[in-house]
Amino acid sequence: MDLPITDWLKAGFDVAAFQNHKLYPYKSANDIVGQSTRLLPTTWSFWPTGEPGPDIEYGDNPVVTSTFAGGKDDQLTYRYLNTFNASITPPFIKGLALNGSFSYDLTNFYRKRFFKPWTLYTIDKTQVTRDANGFITTAVLVPGLRGLSSPQNTEDYQRTINKTTNFNVTFIKKFGNHNISAYAGFEQYTNDYNELYGFRQYYVSSLIQTMNAGADQDKNTTGNATIYARESWIGRFAYDYKGKYLAEFLFRRDGSLKFPPDSRWGNFPGLLLGWRASEEGFWKNNIQFINYFKVRGSYGQMGMDPGNPFQYINSFSVGSGMVFGTGTSIESAVGPPVIANIVITWETQTTQNVGFESKLFNDLFSLNFDLFYNKREHILAPRDASVPSFSGLTLPNENIARVDNKGFEIEAGVHKSFTSDFRIDLNANFSYNNSNVVFQDEPVRAVPWQQTTGHPYNAWLMYNAIGIFKDQAAVDAYPHWANAKPGDVIFEDYNKDDVIDGNDRILIDDADAPKAYYGINLDVAYKGFTLSALVQGQGKYLRMRYYDNRRGVAGNYFKWTYDNRWQNPGDVTDIARAYNRDDYYWSPDVQMNTYWLANTAYCRLKSLVLTYNIPSSIYKKIGIANASVYVSGNNLALIYAANKKVWDPEALNPGVYPTMKTIAIGANIGF
Secondary structure: OEEEOOOOEEEEEEEEEEEEEEEEEOOOHHHHHHHHOOOOOOOOOEOOOOOEOOOOOOOOOHHHHOOHHHEEEEEEEEEEEEEEEEEEOOOOOOOEEEEEEEEEEEEEEEEEEEEOOEEEEEEEEEEEEEOOOOOEEEEEEEEEEEOOOOOEEEEEEEEEEEEEEEEEEEEEEEEOOEEEEEEEEEEEEEEEEEEEEEEEEOOOOOOOOOHHHOOOOOOEEEEEEEEEEEEEEEEEEEEEEOOOEEEEEEEEEEEEOOOOHHHOEEEEEEEEEEEEHHHOHHHHHHOOOEEEEEEEEEEEEEEEOOOOOOOOOOEOOEEEOOOOOOOOOOOEEEOOOEOOOOOOOOEEEEEEEEEEEEEEOOOOEEEEEEEEEEEEEEEEEOOOOOOOHHHOOOOOOEEEEEEEEEEEEEEEEEEEEEEOOEEEEEEEEEEEEEEEEEEOOOOOOOOHHHOOOOOOOOOEEEEOEEEEOOOHHHHHHOOOOOOOOOOOEEEOOOOOOOOOOHHHOEEEHHHOOOOEEEEEEEEEEEOOEEEEEEEEEEOOOEEEOOOOOOOEOOEOOOHHHHOOEOOOOOOOOOEOOOOOOOOOOOOOOOOOEHHHEEEOOEEEEEEEEEEEEOOHHHOHHHOOOEEEEEEEEEEEEEEEEOOOOOOOOOOOOOOOOOOOOEEEEEEEEEO
16 A cells, blocks of 8 residues: 655555465375386286275375375465565755665474375285186275374474565766766665474374374474574766766675674675767767667676574584483483684675677667676685594584686577567577586595596586496497496496596586577567467486386386387397386496486477457457456477487476476456
């Protein structure tokens, strides 16, 4: 609600409250989908008589675990948001405004997870009838409880209070061809969080689901609380002359509760410069086909305060301890202190950027380009080289690491109005960035190619898979593990010493994140119709192409491990032999290697929306301001995928809930 008190004093407030209720089964969607990949196609989901069929392990029959047969995960969120704001624009100083606001955000989250065993049915093979061919025609089904051994109840309550206070002054003034704007402000943010958690099990019945109905044995109650506060002084001054020469200076002084009182403040400046060269006379007279061109550059710093608060204080852990003397109760124990880092301070990110914006042939074409260099310093990291783990000492993280990121972004477009009723806008963008660790206190490795410094932050150390042994002669001809046999994965002898060992592992950079992203936006308007399309994609990105390795007697295989697999001596293929659980050296749980990685580069038609704006003459007499109808689709088509035979490239791995294709029809009506 807006409250215009006077012409120069205005106030307002916003109040919003809502409840969000979510209800899930015992197993998560990812668990249900992932465990479904282990089920055998010959296993009954339901028996012909309607009873749910058996599981392969842990009660996992997805037609049951996807229901509430195993209980409910009931989540309730209550949120209450309040914002009060006021603005003063003194009439005696034009362009001056004083603003203030206060926000109070309260979130109460209550979660109750009452889970219980569920019933699955198996065949009693001692009581079956078989036909002449040996197939079972009738059988006795035996019910059995699966999943949990008894009902259990977990309840937790979380309360989060966020408060934000902001005061600022703005001033905007034009002096002839000179334009200035200034901003000065103060902001304070606080966060208070607490949680209470309770657990009981061995319920006699699932009908009464209160906490006191559970048994005292193995019960648990715990909780925690956190606080956070941050203050910021913010300033900005911008100047331009005739819209041609532009400059902006920014400054932040931030203080965080996470740092010692005498060093909790950090200063972070920024500078932006721009020049609209196309406004110069020489440009207008000689380079008219480029009707807009601006060069810009920027330098700026920002501060981050990750990690837990109070790392500058020696802290003790409190937990369950032991029984002392002849007593029977377990006493609480205080653990040894974690050594403080009394000089912990801000992580800083310094970004430098140069680029240009341009429009050609009276805005028919547009082309923008940015080159950036991002330097992140004083990152909290352990001293692994100075104090190795085998020393038994635990030291705090220190502000010692550095990661650099370099890259560019380019955007191009075509914009054309053919008539007053027909217009097309086509934009494409591409970005590339390369991130490397410049410094961390890393111990010297046995071989230099395993040093993570100089590689992306999450580079992955593993063996490089270069093929499949086609026969015994191939095994004998190349260095291999002692138990290698035909059909196994070949590990590269990286150091050429004719031995496969840990020194042959290499760092895989492309498992960190994609280096390249791209997208295409198309908007077509014709009379009352508008068509919008978005195509997006990413470059090379290696991710795990399996969910878990419980295969063979423990579960079904993925199709990609079955099709074209090695079966007989002499087979030439890139798919290894069949396996059982982890009975082979190239298992990802035994020796991680690149055989289990897949390139998830892709290009997808992400969205398509067709809208029709209904002429106002149809509805203006009934109080409607505007009206439109639309048909939209998301995730409509995978145009390209580097590895189509594994899983959706935007999903985490083959065992998670798949990306959904959605189509919607709707209307937008304004009054």
